[in-house]
Amino acid sequence: DAGITQSPRHKVTETGTPVTLRCHQTENHRYMYWYRQDPGHGLRLIHYSYGVKDTDKGEVSDGYSVSRSKTEDFLLTLESATSSQTSVYFCAIQRGPRGNEQFFGPGTRLTVL
Amino acid sequence: KNEVEQSPQNLTAQEGEFITINCSYSVGISALHWLQQHPGGGIVSLFMLSSGKKKHGRLIATINIQEKHSSLHITASHPRDSAVYICAVRGAGNQFYFGTGTSLTVIP
Numbered sequence: 001d002a003g004i005t006q007s008p009r010h011k012v013t014e015t016g017t018p019v020t021l022r023c024h025q026t027e028n029h030r031y032m033y034w035y036r037q038d039p040g041h042g043l044r045l046i047h048y049s050y051g052v053k054d055t056d057k058g059e060v061s062d063g064y065s066v067s068r069s070k071t072e073d074f075l076l077t078l079e080s081a082t083s084s085q086t087s088v089y090f091c092a093i094q095r096g097p098r099g100n101e102q103f104f105g106p107g108t109r110l111t112v113l
Numbered sequence: 114k115n116e117v118e119q120s121p122q123n124l125t126a127q128e129g130e131f132i133t134i135n136c137s138y139s140v141g142i143s144a145l146h147w148l149q150q151h152p153g154g155g156i157v158s159l160f161m162l163s164s165g166k167k168k169h170g171r172l173i174a175t176i177n178i179q180e181k182h183s184s185l186h187i188t189a190s191h192p193r194d195s196a197v198y199i200c201a202v203r204g205a206g207n208q209f210y211f212g213t214g215t216s217l218t219v220i221p
Contacts, residue, residue, distance in 0.1 A: 031207055033209075040213060041213065042199065042211045042212055042213040042214060043199070043201075043211040044211075045208075045209070048207070050207070090155075090156060094207060096161060099203075099207070100143055100144035100146075100161055100163070100203050101144070101146060101158060101161050102146065102158075102201070102209055103158060104148075104155060104156040104157075105155070106155040107155055107156075
């Protein structure tokens with residue numbers, strides 16, 4: 001594995017509450033990604049980061065924000081959670097020869113009631 | 114539109130059968146990745162390919178860059194191979210595209 005952890009692993013919350021998911025890596029990789037996985041959609045990119053304080057939006061970024069104040073941590077925040085954000089969230093890092101590989105964290109299952 | 118298409122979406126096989134999962138993509142790529150996800154589990158990397166063929170144990174992956182197509186083969190399938198197999202490609206820049214996955218069930 002690539003030394004990626006996610007916390008929490010499971011969370012149940014109520015509509016309208018803020019939620020922050022944390023991704024932590026131990027290998028000092030520059031690129032980090034947040035995806036959500038939903039049935040019938042595969043993995044969809046929410047946001048990614050290409051360095052400390054450098055982030056950009058993915059295809060499903062509405063309702064989400066991210067921050068990266070340290071190389072090892074990439075935070076995903078749902079400012080006001082909605083039921084449509086119930087999903088499994090995966091963090092990934094990019095590595096390998098020429099940066100062609102992605103390695104994934106264990107995932108966070110989020111339920112918004 | 115999906116940049117990566119996989120077929121079949123679902124596949125059921127008897128233990129011991131030879132299995133093929135296909136992946137077609139529409140973007141220029143620098144590499145293609147096969148991933149495995151067991152039910153309720155994390156996503157594990159199986160192969161990364163940029164040309165030709167790779168083999169790990171009973172798994173074989175091939176890629177045809179000209180035809181923009183890759184296949185994942187499993188020989189002598191086993192119930193523990195039951196999982197979702199995901200094809201992913203690295204496109205321009207640092208954009209990765211994912212198929213929706215093929216759900217494989219191997220029956221003893």
